[in-house]
Amino acid sequence: MTTTNPSSGDTGDTGETGKKGDPGGARPLRADAQRNRERILAAAEAVFAEKGPSASTEEVAARAGVAIGTVFKHFPTKQALLQAIMKGLLGRLDGEMAELAADEAPGEALFTFVTRMVEQAARKRTVVGLLAETGVDLQVASSVRMLRDGIGTLLARSQEAGTVRDDVRLDEVIALLTGICQGALHAGWDDDLRQRTLAIVFAGLRAPEARR
Amino acid sequence: MTTTNPSSGDTGDTGETGKKGDPGGARPLRADAQRNRERILAAAEAVFAEKGPSASTEEVAARAGVAIGTVFKHFPTKQALLQAIMKGLLGRLDGEMAELAADEAPGEALFTFVTRMVEQAARKRTVVGLLAETGVDLQVASSVRMLRDGIGTLLARSQEAGTVRDDVRLDEVIALLTGICQGALHAGWDDDLRQRTLAIVFAGLRAPEARR
DNA sequence: CACTAAGATGAGTGGAAACTCATCTTTATA
DNA sequence: TATAAAGATGAGTTTCCACTCATCTTAGTG
Numbered sequence: 001m002t003t004t005n006p007s008s009g010d011t012g013d014t015g016e017t018g019k020k021g022d023p024g025g026a027r028p029l030r031a032d033a034q035r036n037r038e039r040i041l042a043a044a045e046a047v048f049a050e051k052g053p054s055a056s057t058e059e060v061a062a063r064a065g066v067a068i069g070t071v072f073k074h075f076p077t078k079q080a081l082l083q084a085i086m087k088g089l090l091g092r093l094d095g096e097m098a099e100l101a102a103d104e105a106p107g108e109a110l111f112t113f114v115t116r117m118v119e120q121a122a123r124k125r126t127v128v129g130l131l132a133e134t135g136v137d138l139q140v141a142s143s144v145r146m147l148r149d150g151i152g153t154l155l156a157r158s159q160e161a162g163t164v165r166d167d168v169r170l171d172e173v174i175a176l177l178t179g180i181c182q183g184a185l186h187a188g189w190d191d192d193l194r195q196r197t198l199a200i201v202f203a204g205l206r207a208p209e210a211r212r
Numbered sequence: 213m214t215t216t217n218p219s220s221g222d223t224g225d226t227g228e229t230g231k232k233g234d235p236g237g238a239r240p241l242r243a244d245a246q247r248n249r250e251r252i253l254a255a256a257e258a259v260f261a262e263k264g265p266s267a268s269t270e271e272v273a274a275r276a277g278v279a280i281g282t283v284f285k286h287f288p289t290k291q292a293l294l295q296a297i298m299k300g301l302l303g304r305l306d307g308e309m310a311e312l313a314a315d316e317a318p319g320e321a322l323f324t325f326v327t328r329m330v331e332q333a334a335r336k337r338t339v340v341g342l343l344a345e346t347g348v349d350l351q352v353a354s355s356v357r358m359l360r361d362g363i364g365t366l367l368a369r370s371q372e373a374g375t376v377r378d379d380v381r382l383d384e385v386i387a388l389l390t391g392i393c394q395g396a397l398h399a400g401w402d403d404d405l406r407q408r409t410l411a412i413v414f415a416g417l418r419a420p421e422a423r424r
Numbered sequence: 425c426a427c428t429a430a431g432a433t434g435a436g437t438g439g440a441a442a443c444t445c446a447t448c449t450t451t452a453t454a
Numbered sequence: 455t456a457t458a459a460a461g462a463t464g465a466g467t468t469t470c471c472a473c474t475c476a477t478c479t480t481a482g483t484g
Contacts, residue, residue, distance in 0.1 A: 027430085029430095030430060030431065030480090030481060030482080031481070031482085032430095032431075032432085032480075032481070033430075033431060033432090033481095036431085036432085056470080056471060056472085057471075057472065057473085058471075058472090066432075066433090067432060067433045067434055068433085068434070068472095068473085069432065069433055069434065069473090069474080070431080070432055070433075072472085072473060072474080073431075073432075076473090077472085077473085078471095078472065078473090168412065169408065171405055171408070172405065172408045172409045172412055175392075175395050175398075175401065175405055175409045176392075176395070176409055176412065176413075178394075178395050178398065179391035179392045179393075179394055179395030179396075179409075180387075180388075180391045181391075182390075182391055182394035182395065183387050183388075183391030183394060184391075186387075186390065188383075189387065193383055193384065193387060196381065196383070196384045197384045197387045197388055197391075199416075200380065200384055200388065200413065200416040200417060201388070201412065201413065201416055202416070203415070203416040204411075204412040204413055204414070204415040204416030204417070205412060205416075239460085241460095242450085242451060242452080242460060242461065243451070243452090244450070244451070244460095244461075244462085245451095245460075245461060245462090248461085248462085268440080268441060268442085269441075269442065269443085270442090278462075278463090279462060279463045279464055280442095280443090280463085280464070281443090281444080281445085281461095281462065281463055281464065282461080282462055282463075284442085284443060284444080285461070285462075288443090289442085289443085290441095290442065290443090
């Protein structure tokens with residue numbers, strides 16, 4: 001689950017092209033290039049997680065152990081690199097959500113997911129920073145929409161199960177989620193505070209008859 | 213309430229210095245200088261409110277109708293300018309809070325204050341942006357502490373009045389507040405969404421016996 | 425092993441933004 | 455009104471960072 005998908009790229013290739021006469025099609029990617037691309041992604045995720053999206057591309061290159069030109073060969077723009085990270089992060093989150101929707105009791109799935117996402121945000125400034133600072137009108141918009149729809153499903157299930165108030169709309173949940181994710185990366189947020197803060201929000205979301 | 217306090221400065225002068233022999237003390241400030249300082253502050257507040265703290269100092273100068281050197285004469289650093297704005301903003305907020313603590317019913321004062329602060333945040337990226345992006349270990353720390361203490365008082369009053377659960381601590385309230393302020397400046401936040409989001413949080417804060 | 429194209433390299437370029445300073449302008453006072 | 459000091463000006467300096475490109479290196483193939 002924690003391994004990055006090796007077939008993901010920003011060229012949008014699907015499968016291999018055995019046929020020639022395909023101008024501008026995706027080439028198979030050499031072995032070392034593949035390795036470097038992964039190193040860069042990993043390094044970028046670490047660096048941006050620590051210092052936020054304003055960290056320099058050179059630092060990413062250094063951490064990955066490659067020259068700066070290599071980074072720009074794989075990701076022609078800093079934005080593109082950021083997008084690739086976002087895509088991976090959101091993809092993983094999305095998978096986790098689908099799993100949760102299947103396994104967990106339908107009433108609690110939403111709470112579990114929100115908790116996990118906030119936990120992630122505390123470690124990864126990237127998601128949050130990107131959503132906030134950079135324009136959200138990226139190509140990533142589709143991934144965001146996927147995530148949004150997924151949360152909508154979890155919410156609907158919880159409402160059917162009677163654990164969440166019926167008058168709560170998806171917008172508010174998203175708003176609360178992004179807000180708390182933002183807050184989670186401030187100094188002074190530890191596990192305890194996160195838990196207590198979420199408890200308040202969850203209490204606010206819960207249907208009166210389902211409160212403990 | 214909306215007028216800026218003319219006697220506020222970052223030199224920390226209190227009253228006039230009629231006595232001489234005050235090395236390094238605050239000079240009376242010439243008339244045009246005073247006017248420019250206010251213009252710069254107003255312009256900076258507007259610009260940073262629109263574009264966030266990453267807006268350039270030159271844009272502030274342009275909006276204020278002065279040269280860039282003038283800005284740096286009054287505020288030797290961009291940080292200093294940001295701090296001055298923060299100080300003013302927090303001061304106003306603090307006054308509003310004191311008023312609220314006196315006037316309003318003790319049980320609802322906290323809710324009213326939080327609502328107002330979030331409303332402000334939606335318009336002023338500065339407060340939020342600063343608290344988030346720049347280090348909070350500024351000289352502004354004292355102003356922040358003042359605000360924090362004030363909120364603590366409002367919270368305590370509400371708990372005494374029985375409208376807020378006893379196990380809620382100040383940390384969580386602050387966390388929620390900053391988080392929602394962060395969220396409030398995202399695209400798509402309108403009055404309705406803000407109100408609904410706050411309603412959820414308030415429901416979570418309210419004591420069981422005080423719920424409507 | 426030889427060869428070639430894909431890939432890696434890193435000094436260099438361009439631009440943006442914070443900050444400086446020599447020079448000119450204005451206020452306040454004698 | 456004359457004068458001196460406070461203040462304003464804006465071109466220039468410095469720093470930093472995204473991005474480029476001519477050149478060298480290496481993986482894959484016959």
